[in-house]
Amino acid sequence: LIKERAALLREIGQEKGRRFARRFVGRTLEVVVEGGGRRGERRGLSRNYLTVSFPGGGELAGGRLEVRVLAEEDGLLRGEPA
Numbered sequence: 001l002i003k004e005r006a007a008l009l010r011e012i013g014q015e016k017g018r019r020f021a022r023r024f025v026g027r028t029l030e031v032v033v034e035g036g037g038r039r040g041e042r043r044g045l046s047r048n049y050l051t052v053s054f055p056g057g058g059e060l061a062g063g064r065l066e067v068r069v070l071a072e073e074d075g076l077l078r079g080e081p082a
Helices: 002-023
Strands: 028-036 041-046 050-053 062-074 076-081
Touching: 002 062, 028 050, 050 062
Parallel strands: 050 076
Antiparallel strands: 028 041, 028 062, 041 050, 062 076
């Protein structure tokens, strides 16, 4: 019973996180660029601690960048530099 309840709570928490992230699709967020994902892709955190993935080079790491959010996939936002 405890494991079932914990699994249910995790599922609810993940869904709430995805819903929260979807609210930012179409908006522009200021992102602190952390580093890479795949080649030619960077990741960063918004002020709301949302992870945003976008195209860019290594020279962006450690800086701030305005990113227009295009989509949400499993709580991860995808965007492009604004």
